[in-house]
Amino acid sequence: MRAFNFFSPETVEEALDLLSQHQDSIAVIAGGTDLIIDLNEGGKKPDYVLDISQLKELDYISESDGMLHIGANTTFATLEKNELISEYYPAIAKMADYMGSPQIRELGTVGGNVVSASVAGDSPTVFLAYDATVVLQSKRGTREMSIEEFNVNRGKFRCQIEDDELLIEVKIPQANSNFATAYRKFGKRKSLAIVVLATAMRIERDRDNRIKDARVTLGAVSLHPMRSPKIEKALIGKKLDMEELEPVLQLYTEEIDAAIASRPSVVYKREGIRGLAKGCMMDVLEQYGLV
Amino acid sequence: MKKNVRNPEQTTATIDTSVRDSKVVTQPPQRKTVEPQEVPAQPQKSETLDRDFSVLGKNVNKKDAYEKVIGKTQFAGDMKRPNMLYGGVFRSKIPAGFIDHLDISKAAAIPGVACVLTYKDIPGLNQTGIIIKDEPILVENKIRRIGDAICLVAAETEELVEEALNAIEIEYDEIEAVLTIDRAAEADSPKIHGETNLHQSKHLFCGDVDAAFEQCDVIVEKTYSSGMKSHMFIEPDAGLAEYVNGILTIYVSTQNPHFDRGEVANMLAISHNKVNVIQAATGGGFGGKLDIGVQCHLGLLCYHTGRPIKMVRKREESTMVSSKRHPMTMHYKTGAKKDGTILAMKIHMTGDTGAYASYGPAVITRAVVHATGPYYVPNVDITAEFYYTNNPMSGAFRGFGVPQISIAHEGQMNALARELGMDPIDLRIKNAHRVGTILPTGQELTESVGFVETLEAAREKMNELFNDETYQPSAPNKKRGLGIGCMWYGIGNTGLPNPAGAFVEVLGDCSVNLLVGCADIGQGSTTVMAQICAEELGLNYEDINVTYAHTMVTPEGGATSASRQTFISGKATQNAAYMAKQTLMEVASDYLKVPAERLIFRERKIWDREDPDTKMTYPMLMMEMRRIGKLALGVGSYNPKTTYLSPKDMSGIPFEVYSYATAIVDLEVNVETYETEVKNVISVHDVGTAVNPQMVEAQIEGGVVMGIGFALFEDVILTRGRIKNLNFSDYIIPAAMDAPKIYPLIVESEGEAGPFGAKGVGEPALIPTIPACADAVENAVGIHFGNLPILYIDIAREMNRKR
Numbered sequence A: 001m002r003a004f005n006f007f008s009p010e011t012v013e014e015a016l017d018l019l020s021q022h023q024d025s026i027a028v029i030a031g032g033t034d035l036i037i038d039l040n041e042g043g044k045k046p047d048y049v050l051d052i053s054q055l056k057e058l059d060y061i062s063e064s065d066g067m068l069h070i071g072a073n074t075t076f077a078t079l080e081k082n083e084l085i086s087e088y089y090p091a092i093a094k095m096a097d098y099m100g101s102p103q104i105r106e107l108g109t110v111g112g113n114v115v116s117a118s119v120a121g122d123s124p125t126v127f128l129a130y131d132a133t134v135v136l137q138s139k140r141g142t143r144e145m146s147i148e149e150f151n152v153n154r155g156k157f158r159c160q161i162e163d164d165e166l167l168i169e170v171k172i173p174q175a176n177s178n179f180a181t182a183y184r185k186f187g188k189r190k191s192l193a194i195v196v197l198a199t200a201m202r203i204e205r206d207r208d209n210r211i212k213d214a215r216v217t218l219g220a221v222s223l224h225p226m227r228s229p230k231i232e233k234a235l236i237g238k239k240l241d242m243e244e245l246e247p248v249l250q251l252y253t254e255e256i257d258a259a260i261a262s263r264p265s266v267v268y269k270r271e272g273i274r275g276l277a278k279g280c281m282m283d284v285l286e287q288y289g290l291v
Numbered sequence B: 001m002k003k004n005v006r007n008p009e010q011t012t013a014t015i016d017t018s019v020r021d022s023k024v025v026t027q028p029p030q031r032k033t034v035e036p037q038e039v040p041a042q043p044q045k046s047e048t049l050d051r052d053f054s055v056l057g058k059n060v061n062k063k064d065a066y067e068k069v070i071g072k073t074q075f076a077g078d079m080k081r082p083n084m085l086y087g088g089v090f091r092s093k094i095p096a097g098f099i100d101h102l103d104i105s106k107a108a109a110i111p112g113v114a115c116v117l118t119y120k121d122i123p124g125l126n127q128t129g130i131i132i133k134d135e136p137i138l139v140e141n142k143i144r145r146i147g148d149a150i151c152l153v154a155a156e157t158e159e160l161v162e163e164a165l166n167a168i169e170i171e172y173d174e175i176e177a178v179l180t181i182d183r184a185a186e187a188d189s190p191k192i193h194g195e196t197n198l199h200q201s202k203h204l205f206c207g208d209v210d211a212a213f214e215q216c217d218v219i220v221e222k223t224y225s226s227g228m229k230s231h232m233f234i235e236p237d238a239g240l241a242e243y244v245n246g247i248l249t250i251y252v253s254t255q256n257p258h259f260d261r262g263e264v265a266n267m268l269a270i271s272h273n274k275v276n277v278i279q280a281a282t283g284g285g286f287g288g289k290l291d292i293g294v295q296c297h298l299g300l301l302c303y304h305t306g307r308p309i310k311m312v313r314k315r316e317e318s319t320m321v322s323s324k325r326h327p328m329t330m331h332y333k334t335g336a337k338k339d340g341t342i343l344a345m346k347i348h349m350t351g352d353t354g355a356y357a358s359y360g361p362a363v364i365t366r367a368v369v370h371a372t373g374p375y376y377v378p379n380v381d382i383t384a385e386f387y388y389t390n391n392p393m394s395g396a397f398r399g400f401g402v403p404q405i406s407i408a409h410e411g412q413m414n415a416l417a418r419e420l421g422m423d424p425i426d427l428r429i430k431n432a433h434r435v436g437t438i439l440p441t442g443q444e445l446t447e448s449v450g451f452v453e454t455l456e457a458a459r460e461k462m463n464e465l466f467n468d469e470t471y472q473p474s475a476p477n478k479k480r481g482l483g484i485g486c487m488w489y490g491i492g493n494t495g496l497p498n499p500a501g502a503f504v505e506v507l508g509d510c511s512v513n514l515l516v517g518c519a520d521i522g523q524g525s526t527t528v529m530a531q532i533c534a535e536e537l538g539l540n541y542e543d544i545n546v547t548y549a550h551t552m553v554t555p556e557g558g559a560t561s562a563s564r565q566t567f568i569s570g571k572a573t574q575n576a577a578y579m580a581k582q583t584l585m586e587v588a589s590d591y592l593k594v595p596a597e598r599l600i601f602r603e604r605k606i607w608d609r610e611d612p613d614t615k616m617t618y619p620m621l622m623m624e625m626r627r628i629g630k631l632a633l634g635v636g637s638y639n640p641k642t643t644y645l646s647p648k649d650m651s652g653i654p655f656e657v658y659s660y661a662t663a664i665v666d667l668e669v670n671v672e673t674y675e676t677e678v679k680n681v682i683s684v685h686d687v688g689t690a691v692n693p694q695m696v697e698a699q700i701e702g703g704v705v706m707g708i709g710f711a712l713f714e715d716v717i718l719t720r721g722r723i724k725n726l727n728f729s730d731y732i733i734p735a736a737m738d739a740p741k742i743y744p745l746i747v748e749s750e751g752e753a754g755p756f757g758a759k760g761v762g763e764p765a766l767i768p769t770i771p772a773c774a775d776a777v778e779n780a781v782g783i784h785f786g787n788l789p790i791l792y793i794d795i796a797r798e799m800n801r802k803r
């Protein structure tokens, strides 16, 4: 690891000043569980490292204005233990539960996960299903964009963040009793496993227990998590009943075939995805009390 | 020499267990039998077999536990010295070729770089290797694998080492890399060493297989294979070298300090007593720290700079160049009668040696000797060929080839049981090794064969845990299966001398200095030696201080491998303790006026076995020793009673004793996501006497989890000789959440060999879980998998192919 200067500001404002001063030679560190690896491997060679882990301003989980706000510095351990999350946002709770290991959850932050935007990252797949918006801030001002727009590579970043920007929070529409959400992933072991395959869904039902709206996402099948309009369309209008939902599983396989037909891993993914998706469907039915 | 079992007439169905179990069948071959020990006197038999122990069999705390728990243990990577340099290695990036051009001048000119060394700076032998010295310490010209060491750098900081390594300029003349055994065997393939790529071949035979197959009612023929595996010891290779009073002293994470000493001294062309190798606390080895790692490089850099120097391999470097488990392919043909009696086995196996021999010769020999499994087979024909390639170097890895062949011999037993409609445990019991069994090598098993007991104990536990009604999958999308696997394992090196020694001194205050060569890599040999020593002397465990693996003060211990240290260093320790005790016995006998052989030494007291009131305390005895001017000193050594194996048919006595084990695995396969989950494992081990039952259980538990990793998770991914998954993030070993509920059970078979009848469990602990996992998957989903590991992707592929 190369030597660097280390800043540990106490306010977001201070942090943004430093960022704008050293734009092209500074790296932000939150939990460091991704960044340290980059530094060790020489993927990043910054002259300055900006530690934002002391910014308590960015550590919050709250509901307001019809949205759930998750501050960038929220660790996975905090998410895992938060009652609002475990009660009303089951897919986020599940993701936090199964992320990394206790040590990694203690350090790793939502902001780090979203900005790293790794193919194998958990949160992008989940947040995309939740129709999340990211809030970015720099000395130049604040901007918001959907996670879909955000997850597009820009130079050295796997997302749209600018050199002088901080991710402030991720926000998603507040849960209500018509929403059900689910997330399932497959890794090569039960903990500390890179995501091999993942899928998430957010279902909105109508009064007759039919699917009114659906957002379905697939993780670890392309550069970034993708939505599947095809599956979503097939789900809309279906009765919330396993028998009726089950035929849709075949579409998952078709989507995988279309996305990664020539990769060796397709052998597993095209089959395994149905198992994960069915798990999600069962979670959804359970949340609605329909099983 | 006469071996009745090799007589074809005897090998047909007429042989039944009663015949072969009687000792009348034959005598073991008597050539080149090792001479009896030169130790003056052996502990008396009555004491050896006395199972009423005061220290042995007790779960005393491990000697190293406290320091480790509080985080005080110093590993080599934690060590620091004033004026210390850091070392690094410049390695080849191609698998095969020649060095065309090498320029170290830019690197050497960097301020803060102490030296850059090449092979030209080696004053002595530029060759290393545990059995065959075919690996250069620094490459002279020819490159045989990715990661071959070419130059060494010493610098003031780790960053400068990196900088210097990046400044070394090299051009290669690349040639075709030999990446498969098939290619290696072809006449026109490039030769990695010498004239042929055939590293070794073996042929073990007895009886007449072809004739015997004709007598068989059932024949099962299958091919099995096992991929390359990485040890993934948690602590990467590390060491520190410095001169202490003119002696080149190397603290190193190692399993093999005495071997290391010789290699370093030979490289520097200095005498062996000018090098002192001291084992640093070692964070796991599993066979991967038997070869030379950083030792020679540290020695050379220290020799040239005269300064203390430390080297700690990065994880990627460690995985890249430490030895790997041999990938093997095994073709088995097994024939049996309708009643399950096995008559014949014909086996052919091949293995990928990689670029250097390492422990390859030991792996091929041991695999061949164990290939039948723990079953009596009168007609056997086993051939094996191992080839050099430009792949990573294969070597020793917990089990020396036996884990691989266990996949096959157990796969065959399970296939045979299915074919015959027989209970797989009954089938095994029918053919099991017992006292009196003659092995394909002609050796007769004379004692300590607890295999059947392991099978019975496993069955009993299985019936207790599961019954037909309660044994159900935990969810509708899961299938559940039970599988069984067994193994046998010869303790010590195969058909080779492999002695170890010990020194004992009982001090005036009744405390003891015990010096053993044996490296403790966390398995607990230090604790075991102390228990054995205390038991023999009649002292307490706490009285014994053990100095180990320190070549200037401890005698040769041999390698911590082959599950040999409890058996061999343990016996040496017992012998040394007994020698010291003889002096103590004489003195006590004079003092108490009781014949020496009637004296009992136990828990710091000495008494007359026929009159317990005639007694003295140990402190009194030591006072008496001082008064008459005697010292309680002991030297002991032990070399297992084996013979060299015949080059013709591999007959002989490869091992003095064998450990046995049976495992039962209960697992579930999710047929929608193809995940496997091992839920319960029963693993029963015949260890002779369990010196420390808790540590035996710990070995079993660790072995079970590693066995699950072997069978269901672990696989080195190679592309053109390069390991792609060098890290824990992508070389997947099981973690805590993947561990099942484990039932470790101990069987104590009786025998006189070894210290108080103890055998070994280090490698056996791993083995039976592997084939048992494969069997359980087959029983769960109804598909036979002969290639291990069985990954989720394989299950997905096969289950969907079937549909």
Ligand SMILES: Cc1cc2nc3c(=O)[nH]c(=O)nc-3n(C[C@H](O)[C@H](O)[C@H](O)COP(=O)(O)OP(=O)(O)OC[C@H]3O[C@@H](n4cnc5c(N)ncnc54)[C@H](O)[C@@H]3O)c2cc1C
Binding pocket: A027, A028, A029, A030, A031, A032, A033, A034, A035, A036, A052, A072, A073, A098, A099, A100, A101, A104, A107, A108, A109, A110, A111, A112, A113, A114, A115, A116, A120, A121, A122, A123, A161, A165, A166, A167, A168, A192, A193, A194, A195
């Ligand atoms: C052993 C191990 C297991 C893991 N398991 C998982 C897993 O199961 N699932 C998973 O998704 N990930 C996993 N990860 C990856 C990692 O832990 C997560 O991505 C984590 O959320 C990163 O957060 P962090 O705070 O540690 O980020 P850091 O390493 O501090 O930062 C990551 C990146 O984000 C940038 N950054 C961080 N915060 C901000 C901000 N507020 N504004 C702008 N830029 C920012 C940094 O500059 C850096 O580029 C694992 C990592 C390890 C080492």
